[in-house]
Amino acid sequence: MQLRQRAYAFSYKVFTGLCxxxxxxxxxxxxxxxxxxxxxxxxSSFDHWNAIIWGAILYAFTLPTAYIAWTVKAPRLDAR
Incomplete structure (x- = not known):
């Protein structure tokens, strides 16, 4: 739960900075x-604004997952 909260906090900071x-x-x-x-x-056109809006939505959805993927250490595998 704490990892998820840290991911959302980090994502909020990055997203607001980018905005x-x-x-x-x-x-x-x-x-x-x-x-x-x-x-x-x-x-200057609807297509430009559409790309900006959808890009912002994608950033908002993927930043928490990206934070978790970057910060969680890989599981240790037993060397047998």
């Missing part, structure tokens, strides 16, 4: 595009 980085990138790309200096990629 904040994504929002900061979107804010900067909008600001740079308005200034006319150069263009950064921004989602």
């Amino acid at each position: 904040l980085i994504g929002l900061i990138y979107l804010a900067i790309s909008l600001d740079v595009a308005d200034s006319g200096r150069f263009g950064l990629w921004r989602p």
Whole structure:
């Protein structure tokens, strides 16, 4: 139970960090595009937003499992 709680806590921290980085990138790309200096990629169609939303959903579902897979030690096998 503690391992699951640690996995969810870690996943929440990583997911919120990724969301904040994504929002900061979107804010900067909008600001740079308005200034006319150069263009950064921004989602401009339904397909782009759809990919972002489904990517976020997949991250939310798989991050706890990935944390457990990375942190749990492999079982010891008896050498016979």
